[in-house]
Amino acid sequence: MAKDKSYGSPTLTRDEPAKKTVVTTTPVTRTVPTRPLTGEPTRRADPAAALPFGRRNYTLMLIGIGVILMGFFIMSLDKEEFGFGFLGLTLGPLVVISGFMLEFFAILARPARA
Template sequence: MEDNKNKLAFGKRNYIIMLVGIVVIAIGFIIMTMDDEQYGLGFMGITLGPIVVVLGFIIEFFAILVKDKTNE
């Protein structure tokens, strides 16, 4: 019989990258709330925050697609 001790969908590396992506997304939302302009219509609320959030989603997408070497 083959050893199937690792039954998780992803490896440890994938989960670490996913956690990094979640932290980046949270930082992006925090940046959006820190804008001093009324209704968040300044640079941080309209430009910087959403760019950081999209970067976090790209990291999440990468975390799903990367193949973990221990999960082969």
């Protein structure tokens, strides 16, 4: 083996194969954390904590969906040609927009703490 003079560590040339050095040490025992073998997610103690929203959020979401559907129903009641009356152009879209605003509020509202 040729020696590298700057660092003092041996370097291999193309002609020399690498030699393996076996170092024996005493066995080290480590505790390995165990995982469930089934692959199922761990369950929380409180089943209500698993839901991302609270009861108030889901109630507001259902009300918002109802308001949106009511707005589309109001738009369908317009008797003018192509829905160009007050119900189709003004009242119905305002009700639909208010339903979407209610949905936005229902998603962003902080769930009630029990």
